[in-house]
Amino acid sequence: MKSLKISIAALIGISGLFIGCQSGGQKKAASATGSDAASSVYVAPGEYDEFYAFMSGGFSGQLSVQGLPSGRVFKVIPVFSVDAEKGYGFNEETKPMLNTSHGFIPWDDAHHPELSQTDGVPDGRWCFINGNNTPRVARIDLKTFETTEILELPNSGGNHSSPFITENSEYIVAGTRFSVPIPQRNMPINLAKGNFKGALSFITANEPGNMTIKFQILVPGFDYDLAHSGKGKSHGWTFFTTYNTEEAHTLKEAYASQNDKDYIAAVNWKKAEEYLAAGNFTEMPAEYAHNYYDERTQSATSSMLKTVKVLDPAKCPGLIYYMPCPKSPHGIDVNPTGDYIVGAGKLSADLTVHSFDKMIAAIEGKQFDGDAYGIPVLKFDAVNIGTVSSGGLGPLHTEFDDKGNAYTSFFISSEVVKWKVGTWEVLDRVPCYYSVGHLMIPGGDSKKPWGKYMVAMNKITKDRYLPTGPEMCHSAQLYDISGEKMKLILDFPTMGEPHYAQGIHADVVKPNSQKIYRLDENEHPFACKKESEARVERDGKDVHVYMTMIRSHFAPDNISGLEVGDRVYFHVTNLEQDWDTPHGFSVLGANNSELLIMPGQTETLVWEPKKEGVWPFYCTDFCSALHQEMQGYLGVGAKGQGGELKWSLGD
Amino acid sequence: MKRLILPVAILCVGFIYTSCGGGGSTEAPKEEKKVQMNMGSDPAPSAEAPSADVGDPMTNLGIGPVKSIELAAIDQGMVAEGKKLFEEYCTACHKVDKKFIGPSPAGIMERRTPEWVMNMILNPEEMIQKDPLAKQVMMESNMAVMANQNMTEDQARKILEYFRTL
Numbered sequence: 001m002k003s004l005k006i007s008i009a010a011l012i013g014i015s016g017l018f019i020g021c022q023s024g025g026q027k028k029a030a031s032a033t034g035s036d037a038a039s040s041v042y043v044a045p046g047e048y049d050e051f052y053a054f055m056s057g058g059f060s061g062q063l064s065v066q067g068l069p070s071g072r073v074f075k076v077i078p079v080f081s082v083d084a085e086k087g088y089g090f091n092e093e094t095k096p097m098l099n100t101s102h103g104f105i106p107w108d109d110a111h112h113p114e115l116s117q118t119d120g121v122p123d124g125r126w127c128f129i130n131g132n133n134t135p136r137v138a139r140i141d142l143k144t145f146e147t148t149e150i151l152e153l154p155n156s157g158g159n160h161s162s163p164f165i166t167e168n169s170e171y172i173v174a175g176t177r178f179s180v181p182i183p184q185r186n187m188p189i190n191l192a193k194g195n196f197k198g199a200l201s202f203i204t205a206n207e208p209g210n211m212t213i214k215f216q217i218l219v220p221g222f223d224y225d226l227a228h229s230g231k232g233k234s235h236g237w238t239f240f241t242t243y244n245t246e247e248a249h250t251l252k253e254a255y256a257s258q259n260d261k262d263y264i265a266a267v268n269w270k271k272a273e274e275y276l277a278a279g280n281f282t283e284m285p286a287e288y289a290h291n292y293y294d295e296r297t298q299s300a301t302s303s304m305l306k307t308v309k310v311l312d313p314a315k316c317p318g319l320i321y322y323m324p325c326p327k328s329p330h331g332i333d334v335n336p337t338g339d340y341i342v343g344a345g346k347l348s349a350d351l352t353v354h355s356f357d358k359m360i361a362a363i364e365g366k367q368f369d370g371d372a373y374g375i376p377v378l379k380f381d382a383v384n385i386g387t388v389s390s391g392g393l394g395p396l397h398t399e400f401d402d403k404g405n406a407y408t409s410f411f412i413s414s415e416v417v418k419w420k421v422g423t424w425e426v427l428d429r430v431p432c433y434y435s436v437g438h439l440m441i442p443g444g445d446s447k448k449p450w451g452k453y454m455v456a457m458n459k460i461t462k463d464r465y466l467p468t469g470p471e472m473c474h475s476a477q478l479y480d481i482s483g484e485k486m487k488l489i490l491d492f493p494t495m496g497e498p499h500y501a502q503g504i505h506a507d508v509v510k511p512n513s514q515k516i517y518r519l520d521e522n523e524h525p526f527a528c529k530k531e532s533e534a535r536v537e538r539d540g541k542d543v544h545v546y547m548t549m550i551r552s553h554f555a556p557d558n559i560s561g562l563e564v565g566d567r568v569y570f571h572v573t574n575l576e577q578d579w580d581t582p583h584g585f586s587v588l589g590a591n592n593s594e595l596l597i598m599p600g601q602t603e604t605l606v607w608e609p610k611k612e613g614v615w616p617f618y619c620t621d622f623c624s625a626l627h628q629e630m631q632g633y634l635g636v637g638a639k640g641q642g643g644e645l646k647w648s649l650g651d
Numbered sequence: 652m653k654r655l656i657l658p659v660a661i662l663c664v665g666f667i668y669t670s671c672g673g674g675g676s677t678e679a680p681k682e683e684k685k686v687q688m689n690m691g692s693d694p695a696p697s698a699e700a701p702s703a704d705v706g707d708p709m710t711n712l713g714i715g716p717v718k719s720i721e722l723a724a725i726d727q728g729m730v731a732e733g734k735k736l737f738e739e740y741c742t743a744c745h746k747v748d749k750k751f752i753g754p755s756p757a758g759i760m761e762r763r764t765p766e767w768v769m770n771m772i773l774n775p776e777e778m779i780q781k782d783p784l785a786k787q788v789m790m791e792s793n794m795a796v797m798a799n800q801n802m803t804e805d806q807a808r809k810i811l812e813y814f815r816t817l
């Protein structure tokens with residue numbers, strides 16, 4: 001491909017006009033970038049980025065895929081929100097993906113992507129992400145970069161501390177951000193304290209199609225904010241931060257910040273498995289949806305589940321402990337060896353580092369400082385091993401490199417601080433523009449970080465880009481962390497509001513990326529795999545069109561005999577078998593969206609004609625020199641006057 | 652996929668070099684960003700006028716994985732399988748009894764070498780770009796392009812066997 005470009009370039013004889021492309025306006029932070037910054041993020045045309053970044057869309061409900069170091073956007077994967085561009089949530093095949101116990105929900109707030117792991121290292125099979133508002137978790141298959149599974153979470157009031165995987169993808173976890181009555185019932189809000197509860201869910205992650213809540217742990221009604229699972233020696237444990245241990249239900253801004261320490265909940269999930277196996281659980285009535293997109297039938301189904309297994313800490317000693325941590329901690333991060341548990345007290349200046357070994361010793365030595373609703377609270381000094389005092393304010397989240405360093409974002413002082421794991425000394429600091437939330441190093445929450453780049457996801461954009469009215473895109477910043485000093489090398493915009501991201505070396509994902517859906521494996525019940533089998537069938541007011549598409553025509557492309565009041569199902573199969581040859585489909589007056597059908601795939605659009613006439617439909621994705629010609633007509637008569645149903649192509 | 656613009660892009664490729672100087676230190680950002688033609692794997696019709704001289708089709712083996720084929724007596728088992736494959740993957744664009752989107756394969760073995768036919772099935776993008784005969788067929792087909800249907804060599808061979816009976 002490269003040689004091709006060169007030969008053509010040579011053929012045409014490119015000659016020498018030079019254009020300097022440095023536009024005016026040296027940037028505000030230009031002084032913060034190294035003079036060779038441009039070359040270190042430059043990915044030449046036709047070249048690939050070194051890393052995939054999966055950035056959550058926050059309030060967009062989606063997951064975007066961007067390249068590092070270039071920051072280029074490759075795809076926005078629809079997860080929890082409908083996406084008219086891709087027909088997600090509009091076509092018949094994917095509507096069930098967004099079903100919940102509250103009915104069809106076209107939106108959510110997607111926060112934390114998490115890649116599947118094998119032996120503590122991202123393995124490129126799946127990316128998981130949480131839906132915060134109507135509590136859910138989703139699986140995205142990294143062969144197709146499509147959402148293939150969504151599981152709703154009962155007994156949760158907002159799924160924030162999620163998904164945070166265990167080292168062999170045994171579980172993804174889900175802790176509730178807002179505690180609620182469990183089981184749900186109406187009650188006076190001033191009785192919340194002591195009556196509301198939280199649930200921590202452990203969900204099997206490594207069986208596609210079978211995402212299951214293995215168990216939930218009912219916990220005191222604090223707000224469970226973030227989590228990370230242990231690794232190496234701490235494998236078998238998951239740590240959740242809490243805030244609002246005050247259990248305030250109003251003016252949380254003030255009332256949930258009274259205690260000078262909240263807790264890190266340490267859950268021994270191996271112990272939970274023992275209690276589960278011993279039958280020491282209750283099967284609690286619940287109602288929650290499990291939705292699965294089956295690649296064989298290319299269709300999703302939604303099933304409603306009716307019970308969930310619940311463990312009560314009071315009856316399961318050794319299952320969960322609380323470790324004190326100042327002040328309303330947000331991030332909870334485990335270093336690559338699994339030795340240290342770093343709590344970022346977001347309303348304090350310092351980071352608190354607890355030691356896994358000390359924690360185990362404290363548990364064995366019963367170094368308790370009372371209990372919270374029966375859950376033992378470990379003595380702070382018995383578990384703490386260090387404090388990182390950097391002078392920064394509002395630490396939020398920490399990731400690690402492969403050289404024993406840690407990087408913590410500070411929201412209030414708007415900077416990233418680099419420090420040494422073990423000595424806790426501060427090594428470097430760089431400003432962020434502006435107000436960094438989470439940060440991400442590819443593999444930075446795993447056993448083997450690729451410590452080359454760090455991305456800061458900033459909450460405030462202001463003057464970083466050309467203004468676009470009151471609403472600005474969110475800004476991410478890329479730092480080179482390969483040397484001693486962190487170097488800001490790129491600003492790039494993101495989609496929605498990324499709360500967190502995951503990165504992975506492209507070599508782990510790229511070889512498995514699927515190029516087409518094979519026609520001979522398409523088991524869609526309404527597939528039409530040969531043009532000679534294209535047809536239209538009427539069943540009362542339902543009309544099923546078995547349609548094919550290929551460059552650049554539909555079969556059939558003329559249909560008559562439809563009537564106002566019909567429900568017309570266009571089941572359209574793309575007969576192409578070549579990479580990057582999708583076709584689109586839509587009909588004038590369709591109340592949903594287009595279809596965007598990949599090679600070998602079948603999708604269904606419903607059209608309910610409202611007016612008589614001859615209505616065009618066409619291909620919406622430019623597919624060939626004859627794309628403009630890829631079009632057909634639908635003849636619609638008044639109710640009862642459509643005439644005989646007929647269809648044809650080329651006559 | 653943006654095929655239409657290609658010829659135009661090629662025509663106007665200009666003689667333009669943009670050099671984007673970032674900071675202007677040492678060897679750093681002196682990359683020359685050539686204006687790209689985004690050829691990708693797309694069969695891009697060349698802007699040259701179709702050449703009348705496409706050579707002798709019966710000596711043209713085409714471009715692709717197939718370098719030489721020995722044809723023995725027709726194998727009816729392969730013919731049956733080839734026919735089935737043709738119906739599934741090709742009839743949206745080729746009909747045996749008439750020219751449709753692409754030419755009818757009837758009598759193709761008198762017009763083309765077996766190697767050329769298989770290379771056309773297996774490697775159409777490159778064929779359309781580089782093989783003068785394939786290019787001409789495309790011009791004659793109203794700029795519609797032969798699709799890569801991801802056939803294996805074995806499947807293409809079976810289709811060829813079927814073509815021998817037409």
Ligand SMILES: [Cu+2]
Pocket residue numbers: 550551552582583584619620621622623624627630
């Ligand atoms: Cu099209």
